[in-house]
Amino acid sequence: MKVSIDGILGSAQRINNQRQVDDESQKKKDVRMDSVNIGAKINSRLDSIESELRDIQTSLTKNQIVRDGVDQLAADYKSGGTKQEQILSGVTFNGSQALRDFMGGAIFADSFAEKLRQINEAINTDIGKLRKLQVEVDNITASNLVGAKTDRLMDSINNALSNTDNVNPAVISQLNPDAVMKLIK
Numbered sequence: 001m002k003v004s005i006d007g008i009l010g011s012a013q014r015i016n017n018q019r020q021v022d023d024e025s026q027k028k029k030d031v032r033m034d035s036v037n038i039g040a041k042i043n044s045r046l047d048s049i050e051s052e053l054r055d056i057q058t059s060l061t062k063n064q065i066v067r068d069g070v071d072q073l074a075a076d077y078k079s080g081g082t083k084q085e086q087i088l089s090g091v092t093f094n095g096s097q098a099l100r101d102f103m104g105g106a107i108f109a110d111s112f113a114e115k116l117r118q119i120n121e122a123i124n125t126d127i128g129k130l131r132k133l134q135v136e137v138d139n140i141t142a143s144n145l146v147g148a149k150t151d152r153l154m155d156s157i158n159n160a161l162s163n164t165d166n167v168n169p170a171v172i173s174q175l176n177p178d179a180v181m182k183l184i185k
Helices: 005-078 084-090 098-103 109-142 148-162 177-184
Strands: none
Touching: 005 084, 005 098, 005 109, 005 148, 084 098, 098 109, 109 148
16 A cells, blocks of 8 residues: 555545535525524514504503593592492492592592503503514514514504694603714714
């Protein structure tokens, strides 16, 4: 058996080429697996976003109904309070007396301002959650990893936000406009 430098170098080169081919195929396999994992995670997150969206919409609807009831009670209280019991019993959500539950026991003139503050805060919290979901869905959409499902979610979120016209738009976000402008520049 004759061993030459050319033979050794040729064998080393063949081994090295085979190793490169194996490494490249392993990398492609890893990329495919990562893509599948990322896709599964995104789809799972989109499903949980849909669930969160339904919960937030339910909470927001309830809070808006209660807010309207508090406004009705305050107006009734100013005109003598003759319809208080009727209003408390009439403002319901999903079969429960949401206004009565929210207002608690006795109703006093001083409690209206505090209750309005509380319900507005709850509405603003729900709107803030909707905005966060909107940003998250926007980011997922921008990643080009999913398609029509995000469009449907964005439509639902935008629809929910458009139904919040009773809320002053200035209180929807806690962001300072000047700070945002500095960040953009």
